[in-house]
Amino acid sequence: MLTLEHLWIIPLLPLLGAAANGIFGARWPRRAINAVALGSTGLSFLATLELVREFAKLGPAQIPWVKSYFAWIEAGRLRADFSLQVDQLTLIMLLVVTGVGWLIHLYSTGYMADDPGYRRFFSYLNLFMFFMLTLVLAANYVLLFVGWEGVGLCSYLLIGFWFLKKTATDAGNKAFWVNRIGDFGFLLGLFLLFRQFGTLDFGSIFHDAAALPVETSGHGVLTAISLLLLAGATGKSAQLPLYVWLPDAMEGPTPVSALIHAATMVAAGVYMVARSHALFIHAPAAMFAVAVVGCATALFAATIALVQTDIKRTLAYSTISQLGYMFLACGVGAFGAGMFHLMTHAFFKALLFLGAGSVMHAMSGEQDMRRMGGLRRFIPWTYGTMFVATLAISGTPGFSGFFSKEEILLAARTGPYANPVIYVLGVLTTGLTSLYMFRLLFMTFHGAPRFDPKKTHVHESPRVMIAPLAVLALLSLAGGWWAAPHLVGGLNYFDTFVKPVFAAGETSSSTEPYTGSGQLIATVFGPPVLAAFAGFLLAWWLYIRRPETPQRLAERLHALYWLVAGKYFVDELYSFLIVRPLLWVSTNFLWRTVDEETIDGLVNGVAHEAVEVGDRLRHLNSGNTRTYAAWVILGAVVLTTVLAWMVR
Amino acid sequence: MPISYYLALSATLFGLGVIGFIFKRNIITIFMSIELMLNAVNLAFIAFARALGQLQGQVFVFFVIVVAAAEAAVGLAIVIVIARNRQSLNVERINLLKL
Numbered sequence: 001m002l003t004l005e006h007l008w009i010i011p012l013l014p015l016l017g018a019a020a021n022g023i024f025g026a027r028w029p030r031r032a033i034n035a036v037a038l039g040s041t042g043l044s045f046l047a048t049l050e051l052v053r054e055f056a057k058l059g060p061a062q063i064p065w066v067k068s069y070f071a072w073i074e075a076g077r078l079r080a081d082f083s084l085q086v087d088q089l090t091l092i093m094l095l096v097v098t099g100v101g102w103l104i105h106l107y108s109t110g111y112m113a114d115d116p117g118y119r120r121f122f123s124y125l126n127l128f129m130f131f132m133l134t135l136v137l138a139a140n141y142v143l144l145f146v147g148w149e150g151v152g153l154c155s156y157l158l159i160g161f162w163f164l165k166k167t168a169t170d171a172g173n174k175a176f177w178v179n180r181i182g183d184f185g186f187l188l189g190l191f192l193l194f195r196q197f198g199t200l201d202f203g204s205i206f207h208d209a210a211a212l213p214v215e216t217s218g219h220g221v222l223t224a225i226s227l228l229l230l231a232g233a234t235g236k237s238a239q240l241p242l243y244v245w246l247p248d249a250m251e252g253p254t255p256v257s258a259l260i261h262a263a264t265m266v267a268a269g270v271y272m273v274a275r276s277h278a279l280f281i282h283a284p285a286a287m288f289a290v291a292v293v294g295c296a297t298a299l300f301a302a303t304i305a306l307v308q309t310d311i312k313r314t315l316a317y318s319t320i321s322q323l324g325y326m327f328l329a330c331g332v333g334a335f336g337a338g339m340f341h342l343m344t345h346a347f348f349k350a351l352l353f354l355g356a357g358s359v360m361h362a363m364s365g366e367q368d369m370r371r372m373g374g375l376r377r378f379i380p381w382t383y384g385t386m387f388v389a390t391l392a393i394s395g396t397p398g399f400s401g402f403f404s405k406e407e408i409l410l411a412a413r414t415g416p417y418a419n420p421v422i423y424v425l426g427v428l429t430t431g432l433t434s435l436y437m438f439r440l441l442f443m444t445f446h447g448a449p450r451f452d453p454k455k456t457h458v459h460e461s462p463r464v465m466i467a468p469l470a471v472l473a474l475l476s477l478a479g480g481w482w483a484a485p486h487l488v489g490g491l492n493y494f495d496t497f498v499k500p501v502f503a504a505g506e507t508s509s510s511t512e513p514y515t516g517s518g519q520l521i522a523t524v525f526g527p528p529v530l531a532a533f534a535g536f537l538l539a540w541w542l543y544i545r546r547p548e549t550p551q552r553l554a555e556r557l558h559a560l561y562w563l564v565a566g567k568y569f570v571d572e573l574y575s576f577l578i579v580r581p582l583l584w585v586s587t588n589f590l591w592r593t594v595d596e597e598t599i600d601g602l603v604n605g606v607a608h609e610a611v612e613v614g615d616r617l618r619h620l621n622s623g624n625t626r627t628y629a630a631w632v633i634l635g636a637v638v639l640t641t642v643l644a645w646m647v648r
Numbered sequence: 649m650p651i652s653y654y655l656a657l658s659a660t661l662f663g664l665g666v667i668g669f670i671f672k673r674n675i676i677t678i679f680m681s682i683e684l685m686l687n688a689v690n691l692a693f694i695a696f697a698r699a700l701g702q703l704q705g706q707v708f709v710f711f712v713i714v715v716a717a718a719e720a721a722v723g724l725a726i727v728i729v730i731a732r733n734r735q736s737l738n739v740e741r742i743n744l745l746k747l
Contacts, residue, residue: 623743626670626678633666 003051004058007067007084007137010051010094013044014129022123030118034109037122041105041129045098052091063087063500066139066203073142077198085139085202088498092339093136093271096346100263101129103468107354108255110465111361121161121253128154132264136271141190141200144272148186148236151265152179158260159252171248178245182235189228196221206278218285226279226286229272230293237269237323240297244571246320250312254357257312262319262353263346270326270342274335277502281333287417291331295422295429298324300568302432306439307554307565310367311356314440318393319349321429325408328426332418334411335502336495340483341404343494347479348392348401351472355386358461358469359444363451369440374449378458381466383445385473390441392476394434395532397524400480405430407483407495409528430528434535442543487523654695661688675727675737679720686716 003009017040025033058065068083105125112121128151135147152175160172190200197205215223233239238246249261260266273280273290280287298321305317322345329338360367362379376383392399395406409430412423460466486492523529542549554561563569661684668681690709697705731737 625739625742630670633670 002054003047004054004065004086005067007051007086008069010044010047010098011130011133011137013040013047014126014133016040018123018126018130021119021126025119025123028119030113033119033122037126038102038105038109040126041098041102044129044133045102048091048094048098051086051094055086055091060500064090064139064203068139078194078200080140080142080200082143083139083201084137084143086137087501089271089274089339089501090136092343092498094133096343097129097132097136097264100346100350100472101132101259103471104255104259104263104350104354107258107357107465107468108253110462111255111357112253113462115253117161121158124154124157124161125256125259128158128260128265132268135268139202141193141202141205144275145186145190148232148268148272149183151260151268152176152183152236155179155249155260155265158256159249161252161256165251168251171245171251175245175249178242179235182232182242184231185228185235186232189225189232192221192225192228196225202275209278209282212282214282214284216284220283222279223283223285226276226283227289229276229279230286230290233269233273233327234293235269236272237266237327238320239269239293239324239327240300241570243297243301243320244574247313247316247567250310250316254312254353254360257316258350258353258357261316262349266319266323267326267342267346270323270330270338273327273330274339274502277330277335280330284417287331287333289331290327291412291417291419291422294324294327294329294331295425296324297321298328298429299425299432300324302429302436303564304567305436306432307561309370311359311369311372311440311444312353312367314369314436315349315352315356318352318433318436321433322349322393325405325426325429328422329408329411332408332412332415332422334408334415336498337404337407337411339498340407340480340494341401344392344400344404344476344479347472348389348399348476351385351389351469351476352393354465354469354472355382355389358382358465359386361461361465362458363456366451366456369443371451372444372449373447373451374445375458376445378453379460381460381469385466385469386445387441388473389476390437392480393437394536395430395528397529398477400476400478402529403480403483403486405528406523406526407492427527427531431531431535434532435539438536438539439543442539446544447547651695651699655692658688658692658695661685661691673738673740675730675739675742678739679723679727682723683716683720686712 017036020036020040021028021033025036028036055063055065064085064087066083066085068081070082071079072082073080105122108121108125112118115121131147131150131154133147135144135151138144138147156172156176159175160169162168193205194200197208199205209222212222235242246261246266250257252261280290301317301320301324305314305321308314308317322341326338326341326345329335329341358379359372359375359382362375362382363372366372388399392401395402409423409426412418412426413420482494482497483492486495542553554565566572665681665683665685665688668684669678672678672681690712693705693709693712697703697709727737730742734741
């Protein structure tokens, strides 16, 4: 019962690593920095494994396992402890964060090898791990919020890691500000929660919420809370309308994109919604909002991904789209399926990003897919692993993405919150996903090289970068097999595992086993798989068979192409509606009038007056001794007079 | 003789000292004005000591005389140095502290 008693050790290890590298690392050799960074996260991963072993021995009554270490905030009725909790949901997140996190740390030692900011990078990365683990282990909303803000901070620091590049710092600022908007909603949701329940502990809130009636009319305090929490989640998880920061976040180093902006941090919103499922299921209107936001984002981002030419940006829009899937899952009541997709997505998207990093490494930093092509002969390992990831994300039967997407779409079709429109759009997105992913693969690795192989020395990445790719490829392949028995009439082990967490709410039919193996055929040749196959065929036709077609299509559908390639001009719209008015007011009113004229005016005015008065008074200091004597005598006379008057 | 006579004389002498101190320009004269003020005060001390039948006033006077002697010694030394350096005893020209 070691780690169960001392849960704090899991987040603390990376924090110590961050502190050690951040404070003392300047004089350490690379090897020592590696040892600290990899060691702390590796130990954290081992502690999580031990936690899994101990957790398995707990009885159902002991779950969720909550440990309160000390009272952290006590003010009036508000009491927030530093308390951590473990249940099935937490365990999955812990395994993903520490496991994938460690692999990406390992990869980074190769990818960042020549960077002068090596120590800073690993310090930030470890700090991120600390905050992310705090977020998933927190047993109340206050502590969750600390982790929530902390990962946002690390995201900002790492996006702007190359801070001499203006675009990178701008992207960091953008991420931070857009997240602030979401966090504002999240905070309001927390205030409302506290007002309603008088506490912010998960246990008591969910217990009390379960007793409240379901707000079918579409308004009520739970609906308000859920919608505000959703606002926070859309910021962190890059959903409509706050997704704009994620594509820009690709300015950061590629391992950061893999860890923070694909596998873990951006999934925090999904985790939070799943964690708060007890509130959401009592607010059908909020559930519908979650499903609509998720579905719209999934489709919207997938269409943009179709025409991106930057390899990392394509993956960024793909991430937004896949996160949309997870929200869609939560919105149709399949929280377990959402978490399942979160996990499989962490595997294959981390792999895709690391693969993209490996491609960039091979191409000396080139990110534009129009200047790649034919790379599969040069970097076979990267090609092989990315091929597996592409199959997984497209939902090829047998790969991890297939199982999780099936679960989600099944719930959208037959679950308690089923909605045919959402289901159809979900299937359509599957096709688009397959299309843009194979487009990426074909443009990068197939066809004739569109660069000069003599000038660009293409080389396979070092072994420390290939090894994580291989492990993640295995996970992308096999990570979904928990659900495999489901297809042939058995249990979905993942759903069975997380079911206790959602037992209060989920009555989704997705947990009911299929009957008979006829379902196997129906699923493997179901609409999502057919859509994905159609996407693959289209990609093959457009980018291998007839590589000149996309150009002609773009010219034929000029207006549409212009709209999509311009990313629907959402950034421009925000800039016009929000950013520029805000800048104008800040510059002309807050800066020029309030700051310069009023505040600076007051301070400078006081100083100026002091100078003026002093300038006049200095003439009293004549340097003439007898004048001073006259003043002394005058003073004596005045004093004597006053004294005489007082004595009388 | 009533004490007021002595006090009036003392005040008169002190006032003359003040006037001399402020209006005279020769540093020696100013110096003498200071001595005059000191002795005016001495006279007041003595008058009070006599009227009240106590010795403290007389003791003060001895102290004042001793301090005045020391002050005269130091002060005259300063005057001599100034006179040597500036060939002048006009106090209005000694104004280096002026802004």
